[in-house]
Amino acid sequence: MTAVAAGRRRASTGVRIGVLVVFVVVFLIPIYVLLVTSFKPLTEADPGQAWNLPRTWTVEAWRVAWEKLAPGLWNSVLLAVPGSLLSCALGSMNGYVLSKWRFPGADLLFTLFLFGMFIPYQGVMIPLVQLLVGLNELTGLQFYGAIPGLVLAHVVYGIPICTLIFRNYYVTIPDELIEASRVDGAGMLRTYWSVVLPVSGPAIAVVIIWQFTSLWNDFLFAVFLTGPQSWPATVMLNNIAGAQATPYSQQMAAAILASVPTMLIYVLLGRFFMRGLMAGALKG
Amino acid sequence: MSRVRTWLPGLLLVAPSIVAIGVFVYGMLGWNFRLAMTDKHDEVSEGRFVGLENFISLWDQPRWHISVNHAIMFTIAFVLGALVLGWFLAFLMEKGIRGEGTFRAIYLFPMAVSFVATGIVWRWLMNSGMEERAVGFNRLFDAIGLPQWQWFRDPDWGMAAMALPAIWQMSGYVMALFLAGFRGVPEELREAARVDGCTEWGVYRHVVLPLLRPVTLSALIILGHISLKVFDLIVAVSGKQIITDVPAVFMWVAVFDSHDPAKGATIASYIVLSVAVFVIPYLIWSVRRERRS
Numbered sequence: 001m002t003a004v005a006a007g008r009r010r011a012s013t014g015v016r017i018g019v020l021v022v023f024v025v026v027f028l029i030p031i032y033v034l035l036v037t038s039f040k041p042l043t044e045a046d047p048g049q050a051w052n053l054p055r056t057w058t059v060e061a062w063r064v065a066w067e068k069l070a071p072g073l074w075n076s077v078l079l080a081v082p083g084s085l086l087s088c089a090l091g092s093m094n095g096y097v098l099s100k101w102r103f104p105g106a107d108l109l110f111t112l113f114l115f116g117m118f119i120p121y122q123g124v125m126i127p128l129v130q131l132l133v134g135l136n137e138l139t140g141l142q143f144y145g146a147i148p149g150l151v152l153a154h155v156v157y158g159i160p161i162c163t164l165i166f167r168n169y170y171v172t173i174p175d176e177l178i179e180a181s182r183v184d185g186a187g188m189l190r191t192y193w194s195v196v197l198p199v200s201g202p203a204i205a206v207v208i209i210w211q212f213t214s215l216w217n218d219f220l221f222a223v224f225l226t227g228p229q230s231w232p233a234t235v236m237l238n239n240i241a242g243a244q245a246t247p248y249s250q251q252m253a254a255a256i257l258a259s260v261p262t263m264l265i266y267v268l269l270g271r272f273f274m275r276g277l278m279a280g281a282l283k284g
Numbered sequence: 285m286s287r288v289r290t291w292l293p294g295l296l297l298v299a300p301s302i303v304a305i306g307v308f309v310y311g312m313l314g315w316n317f318r319l320a321m322t323d324k325h326d327e328v329s330e331g332r333f334v335g336l337e338n339f340i341s342l343w344d345q346p347r348w349h350i351s352v353n354h355a356i357m358f359t360i361a362f363v364l365g366a367l368v369l370g371w372f373l374a375f376l377m378e379k380g381i382r383g384e385g386t387f388r389a390i391y392l393f394p395m396a397v398s399f400v401a402t403g404i405v406w407r408w409l410m411n412s413g414m415e416e417r418a419v420g421f422n423r424l425f426d427a428i429g430l431p432q433w434q435w436f437r438d439p440d441w442g443m444a445a446m447a448l449p450a451i452w453q454m455s456g457y458v459m460a461l462f463l464a465g466f467r468g469v470p471e472e473l474r475e476a477a478r479v480d481g482c483t484e485w486g487v488y489r490h491v492v493l494p495l496l497r498p499v500t501l502s503a504l505i506i507l508g509h510i511s512l513k514v515f516d517l518i519v520a521v522s523g524k525q526i527i528t529d530v531p532a533v534f535m536w537v538a539v540f541d542s543h544d545p546a547k548g549a550t551i552a553s554y555i556v557l558s559v560a561v562f563v564i565p566y567l568i569w570s571v572r573r574e575r576r577s
Contacts, residue, residue, distance in 0.1 A: 020376055047417055097294040101291070111568070115563070120559050122555045126316060126548055126549050213396060234400040241520070258401050263393070263397065277457055278461070
């Protein structure tokens with residue numbers, strides 16, 4: 001390579017990094033605003049200082065936001081933890097059968113499942129409300145207007161994506177392993193339990209992260225299916241921020257608080273988060 | 285008989301999910317369509333079958349036209365914006381660059397946060413207050429000499445501005461998809477084209493770009509279906525104002541504010557149809573492609 005060509009390549013790499021850094025700054029602007037504003041006292045809430053750092057730092061907004069949001073955060077935990085565990089169990093069994101213990105019509109069934117991944121939830125919303133109201137009357141338990149109904153909805157509509165992730169993962173387990181287990185006389189459940197499940201770790205991680213994030217961040221189901229007692233963090237946050245009287249600093253502190261769990265997952269388990277996203281794109 | 289014995293346990297294990305998907309996805313879609321074809325315009329009436337009447341009369345309502353136009357403008361701005369930005373970021377990184385992991389992580393992180401949480405900061409950033417009252421981008425633009433905007437309150441281009449937070453949230457994902465696509469192009473193919481005398485641009489145009497087509501299609505489908513059902517972003521940024529109305533918000537208003545189930549179901553049916561017309565062919569295509577390979 002000539003010196004000129006090498007120099008040109010170095011220059012182009014420099015330009016590329018420069019452009020990427022500019023975009024990093026652009027991407028971080030909302031985060032800067034959230035953080036800076038959340039530490040401001042009320043007296044600094046005037047437009048003239050909108051972009052400045054706080055002159056006096058205070059956690060007052062955080063304290064108030066925490067007080068207002070805490071019940072919603074707890075509801076979100078009650079929703080997202082059991083919800084993602086149940087989704088994981090169902091997805092794992094389905095994925096196992098659809099990849100290793102297939103029956104006639106399994107392909108067609110899988111395609112029918114996949115469509116469930118793309119349906120706009122608006123299309124099932126009104127009947128779902130009616131069904132849950134009916135369940136309330138039938139069982140005397142709280143489905144509509146409470147967390148169990150919301151968990152049910154998320155688990156059922158999570159079946160397609162969870163099945164897809166597990167199926168694409170289980171396809172990579174060699175068929176010989178399953179065959180060997182069969183020859184040894186193990187049945188379907190036995191094979192699942194002692195051969196498939198022990199190697200499922202990565203897929204379990206992906207599904208738990210994916211479902212936890214979508215349950216935690218969901219707003220549509222929550223706003224249709226829950227009442228004030230069972231509002232998860234997103235609905236409560238929307239109501240806090242929608243009130244005209246709430247200062248910006250409190251709104252932004254609350255927004256950060258409501259995002260802490262998913263941000264933590266993203267930071268700690270980013271690699272698995274990424275895999276879940278790719279599975280969503282129908283790529284194995 | 286023995287063959288049945290081999291697959292029956294599997295079918296039984298999947299049976300609960302089959303029932304759940306059957307009832308909750310297909311059953312409820314059907315239920316919703318049926319409701320849309322009745323005149324149940326309040327909570328208590330029985331609702332007689334009226335065929336497609338609601339589907340037709342919806343087009344007599346100015347608010348419906350507004351929300352459809354908004355959805356179209358939002359979709360164009362969001363899908364194009366996220367696709368181009370995502371592709372561009374991946375293009376800059378595809379040959380490997382120092383600190384790539386950090387760049388990727390930063391571009392992707394908005395995806396982990398809910399629309400409701402980020403909507404709060406974007407509502408502030410895109411505040412339409414002008415002059416002394418300007419906050420957000422307007423204050424920043426003023427400081428560096430750029431003109432101030434109405435943002436999402438602009439009657440003509442407001443929905444394009446509303447696409448900004450959505451682009452911010454999703455372009456990192458598109459970047460990741462394209463990056464995977466770029467890395468899936470075998471180096472030997474590029475090398476072979478270079479040996480045949482292709483310029484770097486020629487290699488890109490004739491070798492890389494055609495191989496990126498499936499990724500582009502996946503990205504289009506994912507962005508498109510997010511766009512057509514967009515709801516929480518709009519609610520978080522502007523609430524239920526007509527100026528940013530979209531079908532999903534209009535449906536919410538029909539159900540909760542106007543208490544008109546049939547109308548809500550009709551709007552919902554239109555949203556489902558708009559997604560189905562391109563998702564169903566895509567699913568059939570991608571399942572066939574997988575079976576071939």
